[in-house]
Amino acid sequence: HTNLKKFPDAFFWGGSTSAYQIEGAWNEDGKGPSVIDMANHVEGVTDFKVASDHYHRYQEDVALLAELGFKAYRFSIAWTRIYPHGSGEVNPKGIEFYNNLINELIKNNIEPIVTMYHFDLPYALQQKGGWSNRETIDAFETYSKTLFANFGDRVNYWLTINEQNMMILHGDAIGTIDPNLENPKKELYQQNHHMLVAQAKAMKLCHQMLPEAKIGPAPNIVSIYPASAKPEDVLAADNFAAIRNWLYLDMAVFGRYNNVVWSYLEENGYTPTIVEGDMDILANANPDFIAFNYYTSQSVAESTGDPSDINHTGDQHITIGEQGVYKGHKNEYLKTNEFGWEIDPVGFRTTLREIYSRYHLPLIVTELGLGAFDQLEEDDIVNDSYRIDFLKKHLEQLQLAISDGVEVFGFCPWSAIDLVSTHQGSSKRYGFIYVNRDEFDLKDLRRIRKQSFYWYQGVIASNGDKL
Numbered sequence: 001h002t003n004l005k006k007f008p009d010a011f012f013w014g015g016s017t018s019a020y021q022i023e024g025a026w027n028e029d030g031k032g033p034s035v036i037d038m039a040n041h042v043e044g045v046t047d048f049k050v051a052s053d054h055y056h057r058y059q060e061d062v063a064l065l066a067e068l069g070f071k072a073y074r075f076s077i078a079w080t081r082i083y084p085h086g087s088g089e090v091n092p093k094g095i096e097f098y099n100n101l102i103n104e105l106i107k108n109n110i111e112p113i114v115t116m117y118h119f120d121l122p123y124a125l126q127q128k129g130g131w132s133n134r135e136t137i138d139a140f141e142t143y144s145k146t147l148f149a150n151f152g153d154r155v156n157y158w159l160t161i162n163e164q165n166m167m168i169l170h171g172d173a174i175g176t177i178d179p180n181l182e183n184p185k186k187e188l189y190q191q192n193h194h195m196l197v198a199q200a201k202a203m204k205l206c207h208q209m210l211p212e213a214k215i216g217p218a219p220n221i222v223s224i225y226p227a228s229a230k231p232e233d234v235l236a237a238d239n240f241a242a243i244r245n246w247l248y249l250d251m252a253v254f255g256r257y258n259n260v261v262w263s264y265l266e267e268n269g270y271t272p273t274i275v276e277g278d279m280d281i282l283a284n285a286n287p288d289f290i291a292f293n294y295y296t297s298q299s300v301a302e303s304t305g306d307p308s309d310i311n312h313t314g315d316q317h318i319t320i321g322e323q324g325v326y327k328g329h330k331n332e333y334l335k336t337n338e339f340g341w342e343i344d345p346v347g348f349r350t351t352l353r354e355i356y357s358r359y360h361l362p363l364i365v366t367e368l369g370l371g372a373f374d375q376l377e378e379d380d381i382v383n384d385s386y387r388i389d390f391l392k393k394h395l396e397q398l399q400l401a402i403s404d405g406v407e408v409f410g411f412c413p414w415s416a417i418d419l420v421s422t423h424q425g426s427s428k429r430y431g432f433i434y435v436n437r438d439e440f441d442l443k444d445l446r447r448i449r450k451q452s453f454y455w456y457q458g459v460i461a462s463n464g465d466k467l
C-alpha cells in the first residue's frame with residue numbers, strides 16, 4: 001500500500017485475560033470448583049489457586065490499565081462464581097465481584113468486553129457429563145440470562161465461548177472429555193453441537209434482553225498453509241481449514257454445518273445427534289461481530305494415510321496431523337519463539353482478510369501475544385524488547401489489513417497483565433505488567449511496568465500512528 005489507512009477513531013485498544021488464569025481466590029466467597037481447579041496439573045508448573053491474585057487486587061490492576069491508556073479490557077466471568085454448582089442458586093458474592101470490577105473499569109473509561117465462558121466449566125456440570133449432557137445447554141442459557149440481567153446495563157460487548165474449536169480439537173487438554181473413551185472424537189463433536197446450540201441461544205437471548213448490546217463468538221482462527229503448491233497439499237489445507245476454522249464460524253454466522261466438515265463427520269462416524277428444533281435455533285441466531293484469537297498460522301500436507309500423519313516429533317507446537325486426513329507440517333519459512341511456537345505476522349493479515357471476506361462482519365482481535373521467560377532486573381526493570389518487536393510487527397500487518405478494507409474495531413492482545421499460562425505455568429509470561437511471583441514461590445505478587453507497557457502506552461496515545 002502506498003496509502004496506509006489510519007486506525008479507526010474510537011478503536012478498542014486493550015488487552016485480554018481470563019478468570020482462572022488471573023483471579024486466584026479459587027475457593028473464596030462461595031466460588032465452586034471448575035474443571036480447571038480439579039485438573040491434575042502438569043508436573044513442574046503451578047496450579048491456578050492464587051494465579052495473579054487479581055481477585056484481591058483488581059482496583060490496583062484497573063488503575064494500571066487506565067494508566068496504560070486502555071480503551072477496552074477483555075476479561076472472563078467465572079461461571080463458578082455466579083453459579084458455584086453450574087446451576088441452582090446464584091452466589092451474590094460472585095455478582096458483587098464482577099459489579100465492582102465493571103464499575104471500576106467504567107469509572108476509568110475502559111469498555112468492558114466480557115467472555116462468558118473461558119474453559120472453566122463448573123465441575124458439578126462436568127460430573128453430570130458436562131457438554132455431553134444436553135442439560136448443560138440449559139445451564140448455560142440460565143447463566144447467560146443472569147449475566148445479561150445483572151451486568152447488561154453496563155456491558156455492551158459479550159463473547160460467548162472462548163476457543164470452542166480448541167476445546168474440540170484438543171479436548172483432553174481442558175478436562176472436558178474422558179480420554180479413555182473408545183471414540184472420543186464422536187463424543188467431542190456431540191459436545192461441540194451442544195455448545196453451538198448453547199451459543200445460539202445466548203446470542204438470541206442477548207438480543208432480546210439487551211437490544212443495544214453486541215455479542216459474538218470467540219474462536220481461535222488462523223490461516224492454514226499448504227506445505228507446497230502440490231494440489232493434494234492445497235486440498236489438505238482446505239480440508240483442515242474447514243475442520244479447524246470454518247465449522248465454527250459458518251455455524252455461528254450462517255447457522256449451518258459446513259459441508260466439507262459434515263462429510264468428514266459422516267465418513268468417520270462422528271456425526272452428532274441433532275434433536276428437532278436444534279437447526280432452527282442455530283439458523284435463527286446471529287452474531288454482531290466476530291472476535292478471534294490468533295497466535296500463528298498453521299501448515300499441513302497431504303495425508304500419507306499412515307500413522308506418520310500424526311507427527312509426534314517432540315516439537316509439540318507444530319500442527320498435529322490426523323491420520324488419513326492431513327499431515328502436520330513445520331513451516332520452514334517461520335522462526336519460532338522460546339516455546340517453539342512459529343511466529344507469523346503476515347499470516348495475521350491473511351487471517352484477517354480471510355475471515356472478513358467470508359463473513360463481512362466487524363472483527364475484533366481478542367488474543368495475540370508472545371509467551372516468554374521475562375527477567376526482572378535490578379531497579380524493577382523488565383526489558384521485553386522482543387515482545388515490543390513481536391507486537392509491532394503484528395500491528396503493522398493489522399494496519400495493512402485495515403488498508404485492505406477489513407473492518408476491525410479492536411485489538412486486545414494476550415495478556416493485559418502476567419497470568420498463569422494454560423499449559424506452561426506462570427514463568428511463561430505474556431503481559432505488559434509483570435507480576436512478581438515464581439512458579440511456586442508467590443513472593444509479593446507486586447506489579448511492575450515492563451518496557452512494553454511504556455511502548456504500548458505510546459501506541460494507544462497516538463491511536464496507532466507511533467508503532
Ligand code: BG6
Nearest residue numbers: 018162163371420421422423424
Ligand atoms: C489461548 C487461550 O488458547 O491461548 C488462553 O485462550 C491461553 O487461555 C493462550 O493462555 C496462550 O496459551 P498458553 O498455553 O501459552 O497459555
